[in-house]
Each structure stands twice: as C-alpha cells, then as structure tokens.
Amino acid sequence: MEGKDGAALVVRRLSFVVFLAWLGATAVVPLLPLYLRQKGASPSTTGIVMASFFLAGVLLQYPAGRLSDRFGRKPVLVGGLCAYAVACLGFLLPMTPLAYGVLRFVQGGAAGAIEVATLATVSLVVPEAGRGRASSRIYASMLAAAAVGPLLGSFIGISQMAYIFVLAAALSAIAAIPVLRGDVVPRSVHEGPLGSLTVDARLIGALGCAVALGICVGAYEACWSLLMHYKGASNFQLGLSWTLFALPYVVFFRLGGWFADHTDRRIFAVIGIVNSAIFCAIYPLIGSVDALLALSCFEAVGSTLALPCAQSILTEGAGPREVGRRQGAFSTAQTAAMAVSTMASGALFGVGPAVPFVTMACVSIAAVCFVPFLWRRVPGRVGAGVAVTPQP
Numbered sequence: 383m384e385g386k387d388g389a390a391l392v393v394r395r396l397s398f399v400v401f402l403a404w405l406g407a408t409a410v411v412p413l414l415p416l417y418l419r420q421k422g423a424s425p426s427t428t429g430i431v432m433a434s435f436f437l438a439g440v441l442l443q444y445p446a447g448r449l450s451d452r453f454g455r456k457p458v459l460v461g462g463l464c465a466y467a468v469a470c471l472g473f474l475l476p477m478t479p480l481a482y483g484v485l486r487f488v489q490g491g492a493a494g495a496i497e498v499a500t501l502a503t504v505s506l507v508v509p510e511a512g513r514g515r516a517s518s519r520i521y522a523s524m525l526a527a528a529a530v531g532p533l534l535g536s537f538i539g540i541s542q543m544a545y546i547f548v549l550a551a552a553l554s555a556i557a558a559i560p561v562l563r564g565d566v567v568p569r570s571v572h573e574g575p576l577g578s579l580t581v582d583a584r585l586i587g588a589l590g591c592a593v594a595l596g597i598c599v600g601a602y603e604a605c606w607s608l609l610m611h612y613k614g615a616s617n618f619q620l621g622l623s624w625t626l627f628a629l630p631y632v633v634f635f636r637l638g639g640w641f642a643d644h645t646d647r648r649i650f651a652v653i654g655i656v657n658s659a660i661f662c663a664i665y666p667l668i669g670s671v672d673a674l675l676a677l678s679c680f681e682a683v684g685s686t687l688a689l690p691c692a693q694s695i696l697t698e699g700a701g702p703r704e705v706g707r708r709q710g711a712f713s714t715a716q717t718a719a720m721a722v723s724t725m726a727s728g729a730l731f732g733v734g735p736a737v738p739f740v741t742m743a744c745v746s747i748a749a750v751c752f753v754p755f756l757w758r759r760v761p762g763r764v765g766a767g768v769a770v771t772p773q774p
Contacts, residue, residue, distance in 0.1 A: 389507045393516045395560060396500050397523040402557035403463060403496055404524045406550030407489070408531025409538075410470070412621070417543045423479035431483040436724070438490030439717035446495035447502065447710020451576055451703045455503045456561060458706075462495030463558040470551035474544055494717070497524075498709045505697040505705040511764050513697065514642020518690035522635035525682075529628035536621055579707045580700065587648075587756035588696040588708075591688060592716035594655045594750040598662045599716075600723025601742040602627075605731045612735050615671045623675055630682035638686035646762030647691040648754065654688030655750045657681075663743035666736035695760060 418428045450458040469488040477485075500520055508516040538546050610620045631638075641650045661681040668674050696712055697705045723745075727738035 389509070389512070389516070392507045393504060393519055396503060397519050399459075399463075399557045399561060400496065400500055400520060401523040401527045402553045403466065403493075404527035405531045405534070406470070406553035407466070407493060408528045409535035409546055410550050411535070412532045413535055413540050413543060413546065416540050417473075418479060418482060420540070421477075421479050421482070423482070427479045427483075430480065431486050433721070433724075434483040434487040435490035435493075436717055436721040438487045439494040440714055440721060442491035443494035443498055443713040443717060444707065444710035446491070447498045447706035447708070447713075448576070450499050450502050450706035450710075455499045455506070455706070458495050459499040459503070460558050460561050462492040462499065463554050463561070466492035466496070467551040467554040467558075470547045470554065473547045494713055498706060498713055501693065501709045502706040505700070505709070506702055510694070510698050511643055514647070514690040514694040514764070515636065515639030517693035518635040518639035518642065518686070521685075521689050522632050525628040525631045529625045529632065532621060532624055576703060576707075577701075579704055579711075583756050583760050584695050584698060584700075585708055585711065587753045587760065588692045588712055589715045590749055590753045590756060591651055591655060591692040592712045593719040594746045594753075595658065595685070595688060596716040596719025597723045597742050597746040597749065598655075598658050600720040601662060601727045601738050603720065604724040604727035605735075605738045608731055609666060609735055609739070610671070610674070613669070613671050613674065615674075619671055619675065623678055626675055626678045627682060630679050631686050634683060634686045635690075639690045641687055642690035642694040643764055647694050647764070648757045648760065648762050650687045651691035651695070652688075652750055652753055654684040654686070654691065656747055657684030658688070659743040659746040659750075662746070663740045666739045694764060695757070698764070 415428050415432065418431055423431065446458055446462070466489055469485045469492065472485045472488075473482065501517060504516045504520060505513060535546050538549075606623070607620055610623060615623070638654075641647075658681060661677070661684070665674060665677070668677065692712075696708055700708055723742050727742060730738035730741055
C-alpha cells in the first residue's frame with residue numbers, strides 16, 4: 383500500500399488491532415489481584431506477580447524493537463499477540479501463586495512487543511508530516527480500550543474470572559488474524575546486520591519525556607485507588623474515575639496530533655507533561671470525590687499533547703532499520719520510570735496521602751526541564767532542516 387490513502391488505511395487497521403488487544407488486557411487487570419488472592423497468594427506474592435509485568439517491559443521492549451528492525455515488524459507483532467493469548471490461557475491452569483508471575487512476565491513482554499512493533503510500523507508507513515496524528519490515533523485506540531476493558535471485566539465479575547481470561551486470549555488471537563493475512567503490516571525484508579543506533583538530541587529528549595510521563599503514571603498505578611478510597615469514593619466511582627482518565631484522550635486525540643504536525647512540537651510536548659504533573663500534585667488537595675471525577679476529565683489534555691509531539695520528534699530523520707529500536711528505547715524508559723515510581727509511591731502513601739502525588743509531580747517536572755535544553759537545536763516544526771539517517 384502506497385501513498386497517503388494507503389498509510390491511512392494501515393493506521394486504521396493497526397488501531398483496530400491494538401484496540402482488541404488492549405480491550406482484553408485491561409479487562410483482566412482490575413480483578414487480577416483478587417483472583418491471585420483466591421488462589422492463595424499473599425499480599426507480597428501478589429505484588430511480585432503484578433510487578434513482573436513492568437519488569438518484562440523494562441527487559442524486553444528494547445530487544446523487541448531490535449528484532450523488529452532486524453526481521454521486520456510483522457513477526458514481532460504476531461508473536462506478541464500470540465504470546466499474550468497463550469499466557470492468558472495459562473492462568474486457567476492449577477499453579478502455585480508465584481508461578482503466575484511467569485505468566486504475567488510473558489504478558490508484559492508481549493504487550494511491550496505489540497506496542498513497539500505497532501508504533502514502529504506507523505513510523506515506516508506514515509510520512510513525517512503526519513506521524514503526530516497517526517501515533518495519536520494509536521494511543522487513542524489503546525486508551526479507548528482502557529476505558530471499556532475494566533468496566534467489562536467488572537461486569538463479568540471475579541466469580542467468572544475464567545471467562546475473562548478466555549475473552550482476553552480470544553481478542554488477542556483475533557487481532558493477530560488480519561496481521562497474518564498481510565492486511566495490516568506491509569511486508570518488509572531486511573538483509574544484513576543492523577547498523578549502530580543513532581543517539582542524537584531527538585532520541586535523548588524523547589526519552590526525557592518518556593521518563594517524565596512514566597513517573598506520573600506510576601504514582602497513579604500505586605496510589606490512585608488508595609486515594610479515592612481515602613476520600614470516600616464508592617467502587618463504582620473508583621471504576622468510573624479510570625474511565626474518565628482515558629476517555630478525554632479518545633475525544634481530543636485529533637487535536638493533539640494536529641498540534642504535533644503543525645506547531646512547535648517541542649513546546650507542546652513540555653507543556654503537556656507539566657500539565658499532567660500539575661494535576662497529579664493537586665488531586666490530593668481536593669476533598670470532593672465528585673470534583674475529582676470532574677477534574678480527571680481535563681488531565682488527559684496533557685497526554686494528548688505530549689505523546690504525539692514526542693513521537694513525532696523521536697523518529698524524525700531516522701533510518702527505517704532503527705525506528706524499532708528508538709520505539710523500544712522510548713517504551714523501556716517510560717516503563718522503567720513507571721516501575722520505580724510505583725514502588726516509591728506505594729511506600730510514600732504510608733507517610734501521607736498527598737506525599738506520593740506531590741513528590742512524583744515535582745520529579746516529573748524536574749525531569750522534563752532538561753528536554754528544552756536537549757531539543758534546543760531540534761527544529762520545532764515537522765520537516766524543518768531534517769537530514770535522513772543513511773541506511774546501513
């Protein structure tokens with residue numbers, strides 16, 4: 383598929399693939415700790431199992447990007463989808479609680495491979511002038527699934543957890559079908575060894591954005607539910623709050639993509655991250671649960687701006703056989719920051735409900751403050767003064 387229409391068709395199909403995959407994945411997450419407790423897992427074992435997902439992302443996302451540069455995007459994407467499906471079915475087997483951590487590790491590695499291969503494909507088929515909007519559409523599909531998946535899982539319920547695992551496996555397997563047919567990922571043949579990854583200001587600044595975003599997300603992963611219960615939220619309000627985090631991105635993703643492709647991306651990447659950090663800091667200061675729910679609708683505006691702007695800069699000028707490694711490095715940096723922030727935030731919540739949110743917001747802003755310096759010579763607008771990296 384060539385040309386603008388062909389690239390748009392690939393992006394739409396990739397969006398459908400990741401929506402299916404993330405729908406099944408997020409349906410499992412809210413009830414998984416309860417499922418593990420029913421299987422006899424202690425709180426510490428449950429924490430290890432859940433943390434193994436992030437550990438896999440840190441260890442395997444960059445290798446997944448390297449594999450996609452070496453052998454093509456399609457094998458990595460299909461492999462990730464199939465591995466996730468198999469791991470979901472593994473939870474139906476009688477196992478020791480700690481052994482479920484191996485399955486969760488496989489799921490984390492598979493999810494990371496899916497994300498890296500998808501975004502690398504976008505970087506290959508979409509011209510640089512449209513990558514902000516294209517990557518924003520991919521993220522919107524993920525978050526749309528994240529808005530629906532937890533509600534779907536909660537509706538099925540913990541007593542029918544086996545059906546949730548089967549559903550997640552089926553959705554992942556179904557998502558692999560169009561990829562296998564060749565309708566989603568264009569065929570690519572890579573011959574010869576890979577050249578060295580170009581480490582430039584674009585890459586390092588994008589990694590700074592990934593770390594800053596991951597720090598804030600980690601605070602939510604560890605402490606948002608605790609904060610909502612501390613404020614007196616019901617279980618319904620808690621589930622609704624996660625949905626309200628995701629939906630605004632789905633609504634405004636076109637706006638964020640437009641800013642990435644038509645304005646100074648450097649400015650809006652930094653503004654978006656600072657916006658998210660400010661919201662992170664002020665949430666604990668709000669006493670009303672209804673006000674928290676209303677405010678959460680506006681926070682996603684920051685991510686709507688930051689992610690496509692950072693993605694636009696990340697792969698600009700990169701050769702086609704290094705975009706996978708760049709995506710892998712970006713995802714690894716974000717996942718590592720999330721993992722560290724999650725562990726630290728959980729401990730800090732014991733000091734006070736506001737402490738992890740304010741602390742991580744300050745660390746996030748400190749991290750992103752280096753980005754304008756790193757990007758000072760990077761053109762703000764797409765295509766201004768870009769030299770394409772020669773292929774090896």
